[in-house]
Amino acid sequence: MNKLDGTGFLGFDVFGTVVDWRNGVARAAAAFLKRHDIQVDPHDFADQWRGLYQPSMQRVRSGERPFVTLDVLNRENLETVLSRLGVDFGSVHDLELTELNKAWERLDPWPDSVAGLTRLKRRFSIGTLSNGHIAGMLNLAKFGGLPWDVIVGAEIAGTYKPQPQTYLKSAKAVGLPPESMAMVAAHNAD
Template sequence: MGSPVLPKALAFDVFGTVVDWRTSIARESAVFLAEIGMGERDPAAFADAWRAQYIAAMQGMKASGRDFVPLDILHREMLENTLRDWGADVATLDAAMLADWNHAWHRLDPWPDAVEGLTRLKARFPVVTLSNGNVALLLDMARAAGLPWDAILGAEVSGFYKPDRRAYLRTAELLAIAPHDLCLVAAHHGDLAAARATGLQCAYVDRPQEYGGAPAPDAHHEQAWEWRADSIIELADRLGC
Protein backbone atom coordinates (compact mmCIF):
# COMPACT_ATOMS: atom_id res chain seq x y z
CA MET A 1 0.00 0.00 0.00
CA GLY A 2 1.33 3.43 -0.94
CA SER A 3 1.89 6.36 1.35
CA PRO A 4 -1.21 8.34 2.33
CA VAL A 5 -1.89 11.65 0.62
CA LEU A 6 -0.57 14.52 2.68
CA PRO A 7 -3.22 16.57 4.48
CA LYS A 8 -3.78 20.27 3.91
CA ALA A 9 -3.82 21.06 7.64
CA LEU A 10 -2.98 19.45 10.98
CA ALA A 11 -5.37 19.71 13.93
CA PHE A 12 -3.92 18.76 17.30
CA ASP A 13 -5.42 17.30 20.39
CA VAL A 14 -3.63 19.18 23.16
CA PHE A 15 -4.00 17.58 26.63
CA GLY A 16 -1.64 14.61 26.68
CA THR A 17 -0.58 14.97 23.06
CA VAL A 18 1.18 18.34 23.18
CA VAL A 19 1.34 19.04 26.92
CA ASP A 20 2.12 16.87 29.92
CA TRP A 21 -0.96 17.47 32.05
CA ARG A 22 -0.19 14.85 34.73
CA THR A 23 3.24 16.10 35.78
CA SER A 24 2.09 19.72 35.67
CA ILE A 25 -1.13 19.20 37.63
CA ALA A 26 0.63 17.00 40.20
CA ARG A 27 3.32 19.63 40.78
CA GLU A 28 0.80 22.41 41.34
CA SER A 29 -1.57 20.21 43.33
CA ALA A 30 1.23 19.39 45.77
CA VAL A 31 1.33 23.07 46.71
CA PHE A 32 -2.43 23.46 47.04
CA LEU A 33 -2.89 20.19 48.94
CA ALA A 34 -0.35 21.42 51.47
CA GLU A 35 -2.22 24.72 51.72
CA ILE A 36 -5.45 22.97 52.71
CA GLY A 37 -3.78 20.64 55.17
CA MET A 38 -3.55 17.58 52.94
CA GLY A 39 0.13 17.77 52.13
CA GLU A 40 0.70 14.12 53.03
CA ARG A 41 -1.53 12.97 50.16
CA ASP A 42 -0.08 11.89 46.79
CA PRO A 43 -0.39 14.79 44.32
CA ALA A 44 0.02 12.50 41.31
CA ALA A 45 -2.92 10.42 42.52
CA PHE A 46 -4.89 13.63 42.92
CA ALA A 47 -4.04 14.63 39.34
CA ASP A 48 -5.19 11.21 38.13
CA ALA A 49 -8.42 11.43 40.12
CA TRP A 50 -9.17 14.92 38.79
CA ARG A 51 -8.53 13.88 35.21
CA ALA A 52 -10.44 10.60 35.62
CA GLN A 53 -13.66 12.60 35.87
CA TYR A 54 -13.08 14.07 32.43
CA ILE A 55 -14.58 11.28 30.32
CA ALA A 56 -17.57 11.01 32.63
CA ALA A 57 -18.06 14.77 32.33
CA MET A 58 -18.03 14.59 28.53
CA GLN A 59 -20.50 11.72 28.54
CA GLY A 60 -22.66 13.49 31.09
CA MET A 61 -22.85 16.61 28.95
CA LYS A 62 -24.14 14.58 26.02
CA ALA A 63 -26.52 12.39 28.03
CA SER A 64 -28.07 15.21 30.04
CA GLY A 65 -28.56 17.62 27.17
CA ARG A 66 -26.82 20.30 29.23
CA ASP A 67 -26.06 23.46 27.30
CA PHE A 68 -22.44 23.84 26.26
CA VAL A 69 -20.17 25.35 28.90
CA PRO A 70 -16.41 26.05 28.62
CA LEU A 71 -14.00 23.45 29.92
CA ASP A 72 -12.84 25.81 32.67
CA ILE A 73 -16.27 25.43 34.27
CA LEU A 74 -16.20 21.65 33.99
CA HIS A 75 -12.65 21.53 35.37
CA ARG A 76 -13.79 23.54 38.40
CA GLU A 77 -16.71 21.18 38.98
CA MET A 78 -14.37 18.20 38.66
CA LEU A 79 -11.88 19.80 41.06
CA GLU A 80 -14.54 20.30 43.73
CA ASN A 81 -15.86 16.77 43.22
CA THR A 82 -12.36 15.35 43.60
CA LEU A 83 -11.74 17.33 46.76
CA ARG A 84 -15.00 16.06 48.25
CA ASP A 85 -14.03 12.50 47.33
CA TRP A 86 -10.76 13.08 49.17
CA GLY A 87 -12.58 14.26 52.26
CA ALA A 88 -12.20 18.04 51.97
CA ASP A 89 -14.98 20.41 53.01
CA VAL A 90 -15.09 22.48 49.83
CA ALA A 91 -17.47 25.06 51.31
CA THR A 92 -14.76 26.15 53.76
CA LEU A 93 -11.98 26.56 51.17
CA ASP A 94 -10.84 29.94 49.89
CA ALA A 95 -12.53 30.77 46.57
CA ALA A 96 -9.50 32.59 45.15
CA MET A 97 -7.28 29.62 46.00
CA LEU A 98 -9.66 27.22 44.25
CA ALA A 99 -9.77 29.49 41.19
CA ASP A 100 -5.97 29.54 41.03
CA TRP A 101 -5.82 25.76 41.48
CA ASN A 102 -8.28 25.33 38.63
CA HIS A 103 -6.17 27.72 36.55
CA ALA A 104 -3.33 25.18 36.71
CA TRP A 105 -4.73 23.74 33.49
CA HIS A 106 -3.73 27.03 31.81
CA ARG A 107 -0.11 26.50 32.86
CA LEU A 108 0.67 22.98 31.62
CA ASP A 109 4.20 22.20 30.48
CA PRO A 110 4.76 21.04 26.89
CA TRP A 111 6.34 17.69 26.18
CA PRO A 112 10.05 18.25 25.39
CA ASP A 113 9.56 17.67 21.65
CA ALA A 114 6.38 19.73 21.25
CA VAL A 115 7.61 23.24 20.42
CA GLU A 116 10.33 22.12 18.01
CA GLY A 117 8.03 19.62 16.33
CA LEU A 118 5.16 22.08 15.93
CA THR A 119 7.51 24.74 14.60
CA ARG A 120 8.81 22.37 11.94
CA LEU A 121 5.33 21.21 10.96
CA LYS A 122 4.07 24.81 10.84
CA ALA A 123 6.58 25.61 8.10
CA ARG A 124 4.64 23.29 5.76
CA PHE A 125 1.14 22.91 7.21
CA PRO A 126 -1.31 25.10 9.09
CA VAL A 127 -1.27 23.82 12.68
CA VAL A 128 -4.40 24.39 14.78
CA THR A 129 -5.87 23.03 17.98
CA LEU A 130 -8.78 20.62 17.94
CA SER A 131 -9.16 20.47 21.68
CA ASN A 132 -11.90 20.43 24.26
CA GLY A 133 -10.08 23.26 26.01
CA ASN A 134 -11.67 26.69 25.89
CA VAL A 135 -10.02 29.55 24.03
CA ALA A 136 -8.76 31.46 27.08
CA LEU A 137 -7.24 28.28 28.52
CA LEU A 138 -5.48 27.32 25.29
CA LEU A 139 -4.29 30.88 24.66
CA ASP A 140 -2.74 31.14 28.13
CA MET A 141 -1.15 27.73 27.68
CA ALA A 142 0.25 28.61 24.27
CA ARG A 143 1.81 31.84 25.52
CA ALA A 144 3.30 30.18 28.59
CA ALA A 145 4.65 27.16 26.72
CA GLY A 146 5.58 28.83 23.42
CA LEU A 147 3.20 26.72 21.32
CA PRO A 148 3.10 28.24 17.81
CA TRP A 149 -0.52 27.64 16.80
CA ASP A 150 -1.89 29.22 13.64
CA ALA A 151 -5.38 29.16 15.17
CA ILE A 152 -7.09 28.00 18.35
CA LEU A 153 -10.11 25.91 17.40
CA GLY A 154 -12.08 23.13 19.03
CA ALA A 155 -15.02 22.69 21.34
CA GLU A 156 -15.71 26.30 22.31
CA VAL A 157 -15.52 27.35 18.65
CA SER A 158 -17.61 24.48 17.30
CA GLY A 159 -19.97 24.33 20.27
CA PHE A 160 -19.43 20.58 20.65
CA TYR A 161 -17.06 18.48 22.71
CA LYS A 162 -15.10 15.65 21.17
CA PRO A 163 -15.88 12.88 20.43
CA ASP A 164 -19.05 14.43 18.97
CA ARG A 165 -18.58 14.19 15.21
CA ARG A 166 -19.57 17.83 14.79
CA ALA A 167 -16.43 18.95 16.62
CA TYR A 168 -14.25 17.38 13.91
CA LEU A 169 -16.39 18.35 10.94
CA ARG A 170 -16.78 21.95 12.08
CA THR A 171 -13.00 22.30 12.34
CA ALA A 172 -12.57 21.21 8.72
CA GLU A 173 -15.38 23.54 7.69
CA LEU A 174 -13.76 26.51 9.45
CA LEU A 175 -10.52 25.79 7.60
CA ALA A 176 -12.46 25.59 4.29
CA ILE A 177 -11.16 22.11 3.52
CA ALA A 178 -12.77 18.71 3.12
CA PRO A 179 -12.64 16.38 6.14
CA HIS A 180 -10.24 14.03 4.35
CA ASP A 181 -7.80 16.94 3.91
CA LEU A 182 -7.59 17.47 7.66
CA CYS A 183 -5.42 15.27 9.86
CA LEU A 184 -6.03 14.92 13.58
CA VAL A 185 -2.83 14.45 15.56
CA ALA A 186 -3.49 12.82 18.92
CA ALA A 187 -2.06 10.49 21.55
CA HIS A 188 -5.48 8.94 22.13
CA HIS A 189 -6.85 6.09 20.03
CA GLY A 190 -10.44 6.89 21.00
CA ASP A 191 -10.13 10.47 19.75
CA LEU A 192 -8.55 9.26 16.51
CA ALA A 193 -11.25 6.61 16.00
CA ALA A 194 -13.95 9.27 16.29
CA ALA A 195 -12.07 11.51 13.87
CA ARG A 196 -11.62 8.72 11.35
CA ALA A 197 -15.36 7.96 11.51
CA THR A 198 -15.99 11.51 10.25
CA GLY A 199 -13.50 11.16 7.39
CA LEU A 200 -10.40 12.79 8.86
CA GLN A 201 -6.90 11.45 8.43
CA CYS A 202 -5.19 10.38 11.64
CA ALA A 203 -1.68 10.63 13.09
CA TYR A 204 -0.90 8.90 16.38
CA VAL A 205 1.84 10.24 18.66
CA ASP A 206 2.76 7.80 21.41
CA ARG A 207 2.90 9.28 24.92
CA PRO A 208 3.60 6.31 27.20
CA GLN A 209 4.10 8.59 30.23
CA GLU A 210 0.80 10.46 29.92
CA TYR A 211 -0.64 8.36 32.74
CA GLY A 212 2.66 7.89 34.54
CA GLY A 213 3.39 4.69 32.65
CA ALA A 214 -0.03 3.15 33.32
CA PRO A 215 -1.94 1.75 30.33
CA ALA A 216 -4.04 4.23 28.39
CA PRO A 217 -7.77 3.77 29.01
CA ASP A 218 -8.63 3.86 25.31
CA ALA A 219 -6.00 1.45 23.97
CA HIS A 220 -8.74 -0.86 22.69
CA HIS A 221 -9.61 1.72 20.00
CA GLU A 222 -6.22 1.34 18.32
CA GLN A 223 -6.25 1.03 14.54
CA ALA A 224 -3.73 1.27 11.69
CA TRP A 225 -3.52 5.05 11.48
CA GLU A 226 -2.16 6.92 8.47
CA TRP A 227 0.87 7.99 10.50
CA ARG A 228 2.44 6.88 13.77
CA ALA A 229 5.34 8.49 15.63
CA ASP A 230 7.00 8.52 19.02
CA SER A 231 7.20 12.31 19.11
CA ILE A 232 6.00 15.38 17.23
CA ILE A 233 9.57 15.79 15.94
CA GLU A 234 9.40 12.29 14.48
CA LEU A 235 6.00 13.13 12.95
CA ALA A 236 7.62 16.16 11.30
CA ASP A 237 10.26 13.83 9.86
CA ARG A 238 7.57 11.48 8.53
CA LEU A 239 5.66 14.37 6.93
CA GLY A 240 8.76 15.74 5.23
CA CYS A 241 9.18 18.83 7.38
Protein backbone atom coordinates in the same frame (compact mmCIF):
# COMPACT_ATOMS: atom_id res chain seq x y z
CA MET B 1 2.03 9.19 -2.94
CA ASN B 2 2.41 10.46 0.61
CA LYS B 3 -0.59 9.84 2.88
CA LEU B 4 -0.55 13.52 3.84
CA ASP B 5 -0.65 14.85 0.27
CA GLY B 6 -3.63 17.15 0.08
CA THR B 7 -3.64 17.76 3.83
CA GLY B 8 -3.66 21.44 4.66
CA PHE B 9 -4.30 21.40 8.39
CA LEU B 10 -3.14 19.27 11.29
CA GLY B 11 -5.47 19.42 14.29
CA PHE B 12 -3.84 18.39 17.54
CA ASP B 13 -5.24 16.87 20.65
CA VAL B 14 -3.42 18.84 23.33
CA PHE B 15 -3.70 17.25 26.79
CA GLY B 16 -1.31 14.31 26.75
CA THR B 17 -0.34 14.63 23.10
CA VAL B 18 1.38 18.03 23.18
CA VAL B 19 1.59 18.82 26.90
CA ASP B 20 2.24 16.79 30.04
CA TRP B 21 -0.99 17.33 31.96
CA ARG B 22 -0.28 14.85 34.76
CA ASN B 23 2.99 16.29 36.05
CA GLY B 24 1.81 19.86 35.49
CA VAL B 25 -1.41 19.41 37.44
CA ALA B 26 0.41 17.51 40.21
CA ARG B 27 2.99 20.30 40.46
CA ALA B 28 0.28 22.94 40.75
CA ALA B 29 -1.71 20.89 43.26
CA ALA B 30 1.21 20.05 45.56
CA ALA B 31 1.37 23.42 47.34
CA PHE B 32 -2.42 23.64 47.61
CA LEU B 33 -2.66 20.15 49.09
CA LYS B 34 0.12 20.88 51.59
CA ARG B 35 -1.33 24.26 52.58
CA HIS B 36 -4.69 22.65 53.36
CA ASP B 37 -3.21 19.48 54.88
CA ILE B 38 -4.95 17.28 52.31
CA GLN B 39 -3.36 13.86 52.58
CA VAL B 40 -3.12 12.65 49.00
CA ASP B 41 -0.21 12.24 46.62
CA PRO B 42 -0.27 15.12 44.09
CA HIS B 43 -0.12 12.67 41.16
CA ASP B 44 -3.00 10.65 42.60
CA PHE B 45 -4.90 13.91 42.99
CA ALA B 46 -4.20 14.78 39.34
CA ASP B 47 -5.40 11.32 38.28
CA GLN B 48 -8.60 11.64 40.32
CA TRP B 49 -9.30 15.06 38.82
CA ARG B 50 -8.63 13.90 35.28
CA GLY B 51 -10.65 10.75 35.94
CA LEU B 52 -13.80 12.89 35.98
CA TYR B 53 -12.93 14.49 32.62
CA GLN B 54 -14.62 12.03 30.25
CA PRO B 55 -17.71 11.40 32.41
CA SER B 56 -18.36 15.14 32.71
CA MET B 57 -18.01 15.67 28.96
CA GLN B 58 -20.23 12.67 28.29
CA ARG B 59 -23.08 14.44 30.07
CA VAL B 60 -22.74 17.22 27.47
CA ARG B 61 -22.31 14.84 24.53
CA SER B 62 -25.42 12.90 25.55
CA GLY B 63 -27.53 16.05 25.86
CA GLU B 64 -28.03 15.52 29.59
CA ARG B 65 -26.71 19.03 30.12
CA PRO B 66 -26.06 21.97 27.81
CA PHE B 67 -22.58 22.75 26.55
CA VAL B 68 -20.27 24.47 29.00
CA THR B 69 -16.58 25.05 28.42
CA LEU B 70 -13.95 22.71 29.78
CA ASP B 71 -12.84 25.21 32.41
CA VAL B 72 -16.33 25.00 33.93
CA LEU B 73 -16.25 21.20 33.88
CA ASN B 74 -12.73 21.16 35.33
CA ARG B 75 -13.80 23.46 38.17
CA GLU B 76 -16.83 21.29 38.96
CA ASN B 77 -14.62 18.20 38.85
CA LEU B 78 -12.06 19.86 41.13
CA GLU B 79 -14.75 20.54 43.70
CA THR B 80 -16.00 16.95 43.41
CA VAL B 81 -12.53 15.53 44.06
CA LEU B 82 -11.93 17.85 47.00
CA SER B 83 -15.32 16.96 48.44
CA ARG B 84 -14.54 13.25 48.15
CA LEU B 85 -11.30 13.93 50.03
CA GLY B 86 -13.27 15.53 52.84
CA VAL B 87 -12.17 19.12 52.27
CA ASP B 88 -14.04 21.76 54.25
CA PHE B 89 -14.89 24.37 51.62
CA GLY B 90 -15.29 26.97 54.36
CA SER B 91 -11.52 26.83 54.84
CA VAL B 92 -10.68 27.20 51.14
CA HIS B 93 -11.01 30.59 49.50
CA ASP B 94 -12.76 30.59 46.12
CA LEU B 95 -9.77 32.40 44.58
CA GLU B 96 -7.55 29.46 45.53
CA LEU B 97 -9.84 27.08 43.65
CA THR B 98 -9.90 29.41 40.65
CA GLU B 99 -6.10 29.56 40.68
CA LEU B 100 -5.74 25.79 41.02
CA ASN B 101 -8.18 25.28 38.15
CA LYS B 102 -5.86 27.38 35.99
CA ALA B 103 -3.26 24.62 36.34
CA TRP B 104 -4.71 23.27 33.08
CA GLU B 105 -3.48 26.46 31.38
CA ARG B 106 0.09 26.11 32.72
CA LEU B 107 1.24 22.73 31.52
CA ASP B 108 4.69 22.07 30.17
CA PRO B 109 4.97 20.85 26.60
CA TRP B 110 6.68 17.52 26.09
CA PRO B 111 10.40 18.12 25.38
CA ASP B 112 10.01 17.72 21.60
CA SER B 113 6.60 19.39 21.17
CA VAL B 114 7.57 22.96 20.32
CA ALA B 115 10.36 21.95 17.94
CA GLY B 116 8.12 19.36 16.29
CA LEU B 117 5.21 21.77 15.88
CA THR B 118 7.53 24.42 14.48
CA ARG B 119 8.89 21.94 11.95
CA LEU B 120 5.39 20.84 10.92
CA LYS B 121 4.38 24.49 10.38
CA ARG B 122 6.75 24.60 7.42
CA ARG B 123 4.37 22.33 5.51
CA PHE B 124 0.97 22.54 7.23
CA SER B 125 -1.23 24.93 9.09
CA ILE B 126 -1.44 23.64 12.65
CA GLY B 127 -3.79 24.18 15.53
CA THR B 128 -5.58 22.68 18.43
CA LEU B 129 -8.48 20.37 17.86
CA SER B 130 -9.04 20.06 21.56
CA ASN B 131 -11.76 19.77 24.14
CA GLY B 132 -10.09 22.72 25.85
CA HIS B 133 -11.77 26.12 25.77
CA ILE B 134 -10.33 28.82 23.53
CA ALA B 135 -9.10 31.14 26.30
CA GLY B 136 -7.46 28.22 28.10
CA MET B 137 -5.77 27.00 24.92
CA LEU B 138 -4.53 30.53 24.26
CA ASN B 139 -3.08 30.79 27.77
CA LEU B 140 -1.55 27.33 27.46
CA ALA B 141 0.03 28.28 24.12
CA LYS B 142 1.54 31.42 25.60
CA PHE B 143 2.79 29.55 28.68
CA GLY B 144 4.42 26.76 26.69
CA GLY B 145 5.42 28.63 23.53
CA LEU B 146 3.13 26.48 21.39
CA PRO B 147 3.16 27.94 17.86
CA TRP B 148 -0.45 27.34 16.82
CA ASP B 149 -1.87 29.02 13.75
CA VAL B 150 -5.41 28.68 15.13
CA ILE B 151 -7.34 27.33 18.08
CA VAL B 152 -10.43 25.26 17.23
CA GLY B 153 -12.26 22.36 18.78
CA ALA B 154 -15.05 21.84 21.27
CA GLU B 155 -15.97 25.46 21.92
CA ILE B 156 -16.36 26.11 18.19
CA ALA B 157 -18.63 23.07 17.88
CA GLY B 158 -20.55 23.40 21.13
CA THR B 159 -19.82 19.76 22.00
CA TYR B 160 -16.88 17.53 22.83
CA LYS B 161 -14.80 15.04 20.89
CA PRO B 162 -15.36 12.45 19.61
CA GLN B 163 -18.69 13.87 18.41
CA PRO B 164 -18.37 14.28 14.61
CA GLN B 165 -19.50 17.92 14.68
CA THR B 166 -16.41 18.80 16.74
CA TYR B 167 -14.22 17.81 13.80
CA LEU B 168 -16.59 19.03 11.07
CA LYS B 169 -17.14 22.49 12.56
CA SER B 170 -13.41 22.84 13.19
CA ALA B 171 -12.76 22.04 9.52
CA LYS B 172 -15.29 24.66 8.50
CA ALA B 173 -13.68 27.21 10.83
CA VAL B 174 -10.31 26.78 9.11
CA GLY B 175 -11.92 26.89 5.67
CA LEU B 176 -11.09 23.35 4.61
CA PRO B 177 -13.09 20.27 3.75
CA PRO B 178 -12.73 17.57 6.42
CA GLU B 179 -10.74 15.35 4.06
CA SER B 180 -8.03 18.05 3.94
CA MET B 181 -7.43 17.79 7.67
CA ALA B 182 -5.58 15.25 9.78
CA MET B 183 -6.11 14.61 13.48
CA VAL B 184 -2.96 14.17 15.57
CA ALA B 185 -3.36 12.42 18.91
CA ALA B 186 -1.31 10.21 21.20
CA HIS B 187 -4.32 7.97 21.80
CA ASN B 188 -6.92 6.20 19.71
CA ALA B 189 -10.06 7.90 21.04
CA ASP B 190 -9.68 10.73 18.53
